[in-house]
Amino acid sequence: MTFLTETLAWLLDPAHWVGAGGIPTRLAQHLLFTLVTLVVAAVIAVPIGFLIGHTGRGRGLAVAISGAFRAIPTLGLLTLVALWVGIGLNAPYVALTVLAIPPILAGAYTGFEAIDRKIIDAARAVGMSEMQIVLKVELPLGLPLLIGGLRSATLQVVATATLAAYIADFGLGRYLFEGLRIRDYGEMLGGSILVILLAIVLEGLFALAQKLVVPRGVTAGRPTDIPGGSSRSRPVMELTIEEGNSHVRNE
Amino acid sequence: MIEFHSVTKRFPDGTIAVDDFSLVVPSHKTTVFVGTSGSGKTTLLRMINRMVDPTSGSIDIDGADIGTLEPVKLRRSIGYVMQNSGLLPHRKVVDNVATVPMLRGMPRKKAREQALALLDTVGLDRSLAERYPSQLSGGQQQRVGVARGLAVNPNILLMDEPFGAVDPIVRAELQQELLRLQRELGKTVVFVTHDIDEAFLLGDQVVILRTGGKVAQVGSPAQILANPIDDFVSTFVGAERGKRSLHVENHGNGNIVVDETGRLAGVLVASQSTAATASGSESRAGPRGPGASVQGGDSR
Numbered sequence A: 001m002t003f004l005t006e007t008l009a010w011l012l013d014p015a016h017w018v019g020a021g022g023i024p025t026r027l028a029q030h031l032l033f034t035l036v037t038l039v040v041a042a043v044i045a046v047p048i049g050f051l052i053g054h055t056g057r058g059r060g061l062a063v064a065i066s067g068a069f070r071a072i073p074t075l076g077l078l079t080l081v082a083l084w085v086g087i088g089l090n091a092p093y094v095a096l097t098v099l100a101i102p103p104i105l106a107g108a109y110t111g112f113e114a115i116d117r118k119i120i121d122a123a124r125a126v127g128m129s130e131m132q133i134v135l136k137v138e139l140p141l142g143l144p145l146l147i148g149g150l151r152s153a154t155l156q157v158v159a160t161a162t163l164a165a166y167i168a169d170f171g172l173g174r175y176l177f178e179g180l181r182i183r184d185y186g187e188m189l190g191g192s193i194l195v196i197l198l199a200i201v202l203e204g205l206f207a208l209a210q211k212l213v214v215p216r217g218v219t220a221g222r223p224t225d226i227p228g229g230s231s232r233s234r235p236v237m238e239l240t241i242e243e244g245n246s247h248v249r250n251e
Numbered sequence B: 001m002i003e004f005h006s007v008t009k010r011f012p013d014g015t016i017a018v019d020d021f022s023l024v025v026p027s028h029k030t031t032v033f034v035g036t037s038g039s040g041k042t043t044l045l046r047m048i049n050r051m052v053d054p055t056s057g058s059i060d061i062d063g064a065d066i067g068t069l070e071p072v073k074l075r076r077s078i079g080y081v082m083q084n085s086g087l088l089p090h091r092k093v094v095d096n097v098a099t100v101p102m103l104r105g106m107p108r109k110k111a112r113e114q115a116l117a118l119l120d121t122v123g124l125d126r127s128l129a130e131r132y133p134s135q136l137s138g139g140q141q142q143r144v145g146v147a148r149g150l151a152v153n154p155n156i157l158l159m160d161e162p163f164g165a166v167d168p169i170v171r172a173e174l175q176q177e178l179l180r181l182q183r184e185l186g187k188t189v190v191f192v193t194h195d196i197d198e199a200f201l202l203g204d205q206v207v208i209l210r211t212g213g214k215v216a217q218v219g220s221p222a223q224i225l226a227n228p229i230d231d232f233v234s235t236f237v238g239a240e241r242g243k244r245s246l247h248v249e250n251h252g253n254g255n256i257v258v259d260e261t262g263r264l265a266g267v268l269v270a271s272q273s274t275a276a277t278a279s280g281s282e283s284r285a286g287p288r289g290p291g292a293s294v295q296g297g298d299s300r
């Protein structure tokens, strides 16, 4: 209980909302760090994923490398890279990009692989070049799964970016490490809550984006074919059997 | 004119889909490849637009070896209609039809206008233009597929079982529509089917294939029906719809057409008095055969 009040007090203290170590600044750092990491990871992973998805080759290799990447403990990698390139932000950037690549890569190629081969074949048969097939057919149809990959990468990076503070004065993770050091549990918990809130907000945005990028023709047709499932099944249950389904339609 | 010169296709796994195949496909006529599943029909068709390249032999279009042409450019000059229409699900009907003309550089507005006109051509209401393929019936999708195939006004139209996935009534409608279109447009149509009735209805030239892409017989429907070259062809020609040798029986107030097994095939509508005297073997004729026409079909 005291943790909670301490946390609230810490979060609501106006002094923590200003200055270089203030919550807005650290939040912005955290966000920017996440964004840069994702962009770099996407620039690497998306073209490779598209290539794998389009050609159907190299999938086994990608799965193996992704698996290996995932198996690397991020803190270990962070320390290792830090020993190599020194203290600062470079090490977290490298470590988290490595973390973000596998889900984006998987999203990119599974998005392409999930497309009906007949559609691709028809596009080629009417005279689309390979590049046109990628950009005009595979990309729009595979986009929802790619966004899904970006979504899980974002979640991992936002959460794990707290580790950046382990070797740099940076981001929301600072509150955790600092709180731990000086035994200020209000600060620690407050920092965690901020990270969690950020993750939830980003998660919501991605969920929305994922819905929005589903091409219209792919969702179209279904609602008109099948009258709203829930509104139909409920009345059926309330009716007696003799009245039958014809009654339901008239309602 | 499309010429196959000793074309063989062996797939990497060793399957010989087409074996030493030679054929002349005349211009402005419909040539139908018919045969059982796996007889190499699709492979033959896809070699014409270089979706498949032959292992040996060559294919010429109007005297030019297509092996020397750039595949993407070649495909844009040939209409292609496939089973299940192959439309792009994320594009509206009108944009699907306008796709290839736009790839060839036609401005969007003009391509869409032309696409609307093509919907008229294939008998589709323009109100469907703004729908997505998933919002159309199978038959309507197939018509859009044909419209897309015609969009660049190609000389050659390749059709791979285009009516295979629709019900018999819609299929008959689409077949008639294709015959009408073909009368108006006179394309060089290469049509693939495993339905011998469809082959005889649509084909000026019918190519019956056996497994392994070997030609069993080539000819007009009437030629093949009258002189099946071997047992394989006569079985194939006869197997799909009972026996085809029909004869007339007089039942007092009308002439009834009966097949070999004594099953009623229809009523003879005599357009000339000699029809009634035709003997069993003489009344063998394809659906386009002259003289007698059979009405009513299966009335048992």
Ligand SMILES: Nc1ncnc2c1ncn2[C@@H]1O[C@H](COP(=O)(O)OP(=O)(O)OP(=O)(O)O)[C@@H](O)[C@H]1O
Binding pocket: B011, B012, B013, B015, B016, B017, B035, B036, B037, B038, B039, B040, B041, B042, B043, B044, B194
């Ligand atoms: N890409 C491929 N790789 C290996 N074998 C293939 C390939 N495509 C077709 N074949 C084989 O070649 C043969 C002919 O196939 P094709 O698709 O041309 O037959 P089809 O006459 O069109 O049959 P259907 O009526 O079933 O469509 C078959 O034995 C098939 O298994």
Ligand SMILES: [Mg+2]
Binding pocket: B041, B042, B043, B160
């Ligand atoms: Mg086929």
